[in-house]
Amino acid sequence: MKKLCEDIANAIGNAIRGYIGADGGERILYMGADGTPTAMIDDVAERAALHVLKNDGRSLRLVSEEMGDVILGTNPEFDIVLDPLDGTYNALRGIPFYSVSIAIGKNDLSQIYYGYVKNLVTGDVYAAERDRGAFLNGEKIRVSTRKDTDAYCASIYGCAFARDFLNQNGKKVRLLGSAALELCYVASQKLDAFLDVRSRLRVTDVAAGKLIVEEAGGVVTDDFGVQLNNPLTIKERVNIMASNGRIHDDLLARLREWNK
């Protein structure tokens, strides 16, 4: 699985190189399966991944951002949930924060058993296998140990209390623009939490990162504190709260307060 993911990530990295921070890549080609416009750079990335998967020859079900759900071969062994380029906008503008996200599993988000996210700028690889821990470039990673009362740093998309954070000493907000990679930042102590409650994300954005956070000792739920088990289909929308676990209840309480 690891080898297949590496091949996909390398192929995508090579394919998009000419479009980073350059004109042309942003040209809209068609409406993607996820309901958002597919830019040239997204199409190029997805084709590169598909080429690798077809050459590999295994039968599988692919869930990908632009193509949607596709069956390869005649007897799918597993599902691959792929975001060929997470952080498209960053890549087009030359902001060095974008990634490829690949998850392998069956049926729904709770049954992902392998997750792989590669930072296409630095080459850092975050990976996790169910019950075997999470790793950054082969080194074991753990979530942070910061608690409610400490300073903490979170990515918060789509709710007003992000603004309170900006004005409180000690608490910080970052909006970096690649959900898959921001989840890996939670897994590796660079952030203490990631929260997106815009009903915008897809399973393709979070499937790999969710497992990586969990295997690093963190907690991932929806915005009501319930386990995620969204079906692996591109139509599905996901709200997500991922944290080091220790600040999870504090964040849920803030969110409840805000929703009142």
Add this chain to the structure above:
Amino acid sequence: MKKLCEDIANAIGNAIRGYIGADGGERILYMGADGTPTAMIDDVAERAALHVLKNDGRSLRLVSEEMGDVILGTNPEFDIVLDPLDGTYNALRGIPFYSVSIAIGKNDLSQIYYGYVKNLVTGDVYAAERDRGAFLNGEKIRVSTRKDTDAYCASIYGCAFARDFLNQNGKKVRLLGSAALELCYVASQKLDAFLDVRSRLRVTDVAAGKLIVEEAGGVVTDDFGVQLNNPLTIKERVNIMASNGRIHDDLLARLREWNK
């Protein structure tokens, strides 16, 4: 001037290396001149800069984040406005976005004549000399040409309309955590605007970036659209709006609406 800035930036880059994403650097040593706690990593960065300046031997007035205002020598020729490490929190957490910011001028923000910002992760150098243009690694840069009606991407700190942006198609918010570098992103078309209205920033954060944006063809004002001429002292607080010029009025109007 360029040589002096390079020497300072290199010395800082070397000095902080051991503290990136590692324990220890966050230890608070004392209360800095800017009124915020000085962490180990800030102190190390500032000392490295001061060492270079003392060796250089020129007489100057230094305005720096932790030490405040200091006179070197007996007959200061100019002011150096220094943020030895902009994005301290990122550096401590291992988020790859932090910089050194150096500006040279006299009296107030309107009289800066040289600006230099180095991304300490990628090594990219943004520099501008008054009336001579702005450069990224020696190549001329220009702000973006996006207009009000286009999609645009801004860093917005401290006002509620950032949330509206997060929920509008086409408009994007990034919070990257280094004001000096985010200003350079406006100068080099990676962002269309940068806005911080928290009354939190210092002249040390913005002095270099302001000139770099202006020399790249952009516009920089306070949050009321007025030219910045804050005195070069560490006590001063700055609100700032920097943009490609074309969306400046739109942003000012949104801010007025929000302030009602």
